[in-house]
Amino acid sequence: MFDLKKNIKAETVDKAIKHLAENPDAKLIAGGTDVLIKLRQGKSEYCELVDIHDIDELKFIRIDDDKSIVIGSGMVFSKIIESDIIKKHIPMLCEAAESLGGPQVRNMATIGGNICNGVTSADSASSLFTLNAILILKGEDGTREIPISDFYLGPGRVDLKKCEVLTAFKITHDNYQGYFGHYYKYAMRDAMDIATIGCAVCLKTKNGILKDYRIAYGVAGPVPMRCRETEKTVINKKVSKDLLDEIAKTVEKDVNPRTSWRASREFRINIIKELSKRATKKALKRAGEKF
Ligand SMILES: Cc1cc2nc3c(=O)[nH]c(=O)nc-3n(C[C@H](O)[C@H](O)[C@H](O)COP(=O)(O)OP(=O)(O)OC[C@H]3O[C@@H](n4cnc5c(N)ncnc54)[C@H](O)[C@@H]3O)c2cc1C
Numbered sequence: 001m002f003d004l005k006k007n008i009k010a011e012t013v014d015k016a017i018k019h020l021a022e023n024p025d026a027k028l029i030a031g032g033t034d035v036l037i038k039l040r041q042g043k044s045e046y047c048e049l050v051d052i053h054d055i056d057e058l059k060f061i062r063i064d065d066d067k068s069i070v071i072g073s074g075m076v077f078s079k080i081i082e083s084d085i086i087k088k089h090i091p092m093l094c095e096a097a098e099s100l101g102g103p104q105v106r107n108m109a110t111i112g113g114n115i116c117n118g119v120t121s122a123d124s125a126s127s128l129f130t131l132n133a134i135l136i137l138k139g140e141d142g143t144r145e146i147p148i149s150d151f152y153l154g155p156g157r158v159d160l161k162k163c164e165v166l167t168a169f170k171i172t173h174d175n176y177q178g179y180f181g182h183y184y185k186y187a188m189r190d191a192m193d194i195a196t197i198g199c200a201v202c203l204k205t206k207n208g209i210l211k212d213y214r215i216a217y218g219v220a221g222p223v224p225m226r227c228r229e230t231e232k233t234v235i236n237k238k239v240s241k242d243l244l245d246e247i248a249k250t251v252e253k254d255v256n257p258r259t260s261w262r263a264s265r266e267f268r269i270n271i272i273k274e275l276s277k278r279a280t281k282k283a284l285k286r287a288g289e290k291f
Pocket of ligand 1: 027028029030031032033034035036037052073074099100101102105108109110111112113114115116117121122123124160164165166167192193194195
């Protein structure tokens with residue numbers, strides 16, 4: 001069924017890096033929910049694999065001394081949903097995780113694989129964009145850190161150097177403390193469907209004023225994206241129904257969705273505008289704003 005030539009099991013991240021160096025054609029497999037589909041489709045680039053699924057050092061969620069939340073890349077979505085740290089501090093990531101696939105997929109699929117596959121529909125991506133998540137990557141030359149917004153290079157392409165493993169995501173204290181968010185996925189059906197549009201909003205308010213505002217989308221362009229013009233336009237404005245309308249109007253200028261068999265560009269733009277309002281409204285309610 002699978003044209004698999006090699007499957008090397010790595011016990012540690014360092015061993016995974018070594019196996020990748022010794023087998024230049026090999027690719028990583030974590031949960032395999034994307035890789036095995038490609039392999040089944042006969043895609044030859046996945047016929048040599050280095051399996052990182054059982055590496056314990058990639059499976060953790062912790063709060064560091066500097067209060068950063070650090071999520072191991074090997075965390076599967078069902079564990080992210082159950083995590084008290086995520087539930088308490090960044091519930092929008094639980095919402096993203098809950099919206100992904102069905103229970104079997106969530107038991108296998110990792111957050112690392114969701115980001116490294118480079119697709120615009122990745123449900124965890126928009127929330128991580130609004131949280132200014134930093135990716136920690138380990139390779140032959142040591143460890144480097146890169147903001148998630150710089151990681152996506154194009155459809156299906158990410159900034160992973162040769163022999164590198166994404167080990168964790170870091171969300172610094174200043175990027176989640178005092179923020180309220182929401183992830184809203186619009187799909188053609190409620191379960192087991194890829195997002196037609198995914199929208200994450202993360203915001204901070206003070207005395208009825210929007211002090212910080214971050215909005216990101218999946219499937220609104222070739223890669224997940226933040227809407228920087230909208231964000232700049234609405235910061236420091238008074239929370240109101242008119243502000244929601246302004247966000248919906250402005251956001252159209254930031255996005256560039258395409259027509260596909262799933263939905264037309266025009267339909268996606270309508271959904272993008274509507275989700276901006278719904279996700280912002282929910283986040284504002286969580287922030288205790290009444291309007
Ligand atoms: C039935 C079904 C439904 C699905 N529904 C959804 C959905 O609703 N939303 C959604 O976003 N996705 C969905 N997916 C896609 C998939 O489940 C996710 O993208 C998942 O998070 C991928 O994680 P994985 O661990 O299975 O990755 P894998 O398939 O193991 O790997 C994916 C890619 O990432 C690379 N990679 C994996 N881990 C690392 C790492 N630590 N460092 C560097 N590279 C790495 C691999 O080499 C590969 O290129 C669905 C898939 C299936 C089969």
